Amino acid sequence: MSSNGESKCYFIQLQIDGYLDGDLSEAQQGGFMSHVQDCAACATEFRYAQTMHDAVMELPQIECEDFVLEPVHSLTAAGRPKHDEVSRDSLVTQIAGLLNTVPLYFRFGFSAALVAVVAVAVTFTGLTPTDEPGQQVASEPVEQFSQEDVALALQELNVAIDYLNQLSQRTEVMIGDRFLVTPLQDSINASFERARNRENDSFQNGPI
Amino acid sequence: MRALYQQAIDQHRHRVLSFARYSLRVREDAEDVTQEVFIKLWQHWQKIDHEKLGAWLMRVAHNSVIDHVRKQRPQQTNLDQYAEVEDQVGEESDAAQLDQQHFKSQLQTAIKSLEDPFRSIVIMRDIQGMSYEDIQGSLELSASQVKVYLHRARRKLRENSKLRQLFEEQIANRSEVKQPIALVANNDKGSGHVQ
Numbered sequence: 001m002s003s004n005g006e007s008k009c010y011f012i013q014l015q016i017d018g019y020l021d022g023d024l025s026e027a028q029q030g031g032f033m034s035h036v037q038d039c040a041a042c043a044t045e046f047r048y049a050q051t052m053h054d055a056v057m058e059l060p061q062i063e064c065e066d067f068v069l070e071p072v073h074s075l076t077a078a079g080r081p082k083h084d085e086v087s088r089d090s091l092v093t094q095i096a097g098l099l100n101t102v103p104l105y106f107r108f109g110f111s112a113a114l115v116a117v118v119a120v121a122v123t124f125t126g127l128t129p130t131d132e133p134g135q136q137v138a139s140e141p142v143e144q145f146s147q148e149d150v151a152l153a154l155q156e157l158n159v160a161i162d163y164l165n166q167l168s169q170r171t172e173v174m175i176g177d178r179f180l181v182t183p184l185q186d187s188i189n190a191s192f193e194r195a196r197n198r199e200n201d202s203f204q205n206g207p208i
Numbered sequence: 209m210r211a212l213y214q215q216a217i218d219q220h221r222h223r224v225l226s227f228a229r230y231s232l233r234v235r236e237d238a239e240d241v242t243q244e245v246f247i248k249l250w251q252h253w254q255k256i257d258h259e260k261l262g263a264w265l266m267r268v269a270h271n272s273v274i275d276h277v278r279k280q281r282p283q284q285t286n287l288d289q290y291a292e293v294e295d296q297v298g299e300e301s302d303a304a305q306l307d308q309q310h311f312k313s314q315l316q317t318a319i320k321s322l323e324d325p326f327r328s329i330v331i332m333r334d335i336q337g338m339s340y341e342d343i344q345g346s347l348e349l350s351a352s353q354v355k356v357y358l359h360r361a362r363r364k365l366r367e368n369s370k371l372r373q374l375f376e377e378q379i380a381n382r383s384e385v386k387q388p389i390a391l392v393a394n395n396d397k398g399s400g401h402v403q
Contacts, residue, residue, distance in 0.1 A: 017358075052315070052365055055308075056319075056330065056334040057337075059335045062222065062230075064226075068225065069246060075247060076247075076250045
């Protein structure tokens with residue numbers, strides 16, 4: 001077979017599927033048929049393709065017996081699908097979709113603001129006194145203290161307060177000496193020293 | 209809702225099982241896929257676009273089949289081939305009939321051994337007669353991709369050496385009776401299948 005014939009056969013065999021699907025034009029069908037009737041190799045190839053095509057299309061649809069779907073029926077017989085899950089999913093999806101449409105800085109800003117609002121709300125909730133304090137007290141076990149215990153506790157508290165006062169005074173003195181009194185004294189002394197030096201100079205140099 | 213759900217099952221159950229059965233080597237796997245598909249239909253009933261229910265079901269079936277193909281063990285192939293031959297042969301024992309049944313059995317094995325999406329497209333288009341539009345929706349491919357993959361899949365099947373050998377044996381057996389080539393365009397593909 002010449003190279004021209006081989007390329008013709010190659011081209012014809014590329015058209016086999018198109019012919020079997022009915023996608024070729026009338027002119028293409030005519031050229032295809034005339035070549036296949038004259039060329040033994042292409043005729044064999046076409047017959048093989050047609051056999052394969054017919055065999056695939058003849059494969060039957062397989063029946064789905066009822067027993068296959070019994071587990072499905074038993075599962076779905078319990079009732080309707082869980083709508084809560086569906087609605088929760090859709091709500092989350094909607095919020096996510098909404099956030100995705102806004103700029104990045106707004107998303108971070110929105111998240112930060114949300115956290116701040118929650119934090120403030122929690123703080124104020126914790127600090128707000130209850131309307132009926134008696135209920136809160138009553139809900140906890142009450143411990144009974146004697147007067148001596150109270151006096152002893154007050155005494156310890158006063159000792160602690162005295163200690164903190166002394167500590168505060170020492171700290172104040174240290175801070176004052178180091179950062180206020182000492183620099184001030186140094187500054188005053190320096191001023192006097194400069195004044196004294198100027199007096200000495202004026203005596204030494206005399207009037208102009 | 210339950211009535212509509214049952215109606216959807218009745219309408220699509222055979223197509224889903226067929227797709228799974230022609231895609232997978234083990235019958236039980238195909239049944240599992242069918243169950244999974246209809247359980248997911250129940251779970252996602254309210255989210256689904258019911259105008260495209262068929263495409264949605266086939267997409268779920270396709271994804272489920274891919275999961276099962278990944279889990280399939282290689283040694284299950286031979287067992288299933290014998291089972292298919294037994295299923296197909298039936299009572300008729302004519303030699304030509306046996307040859308044809310053996311050819312079809314080998315053909316099913318060859319289809320199952322195709323890679324995706326070639327396998328799925330051959331099953332959906334040539335066996336189940338689905339429209340190109342439905343196949344596009346099920347496999348999320350373009351129209352041109354579906355056509356190209358379909359032609360490649362058919363070529364791969366024709367290049368299968370076992371099928372070629374069986375075909376040549378059949379031709380040799382019938383060589384004494386020379387048949388004219390039937391040049392009739394097969395335009396009505398998919399007819400007779402459930403749409």
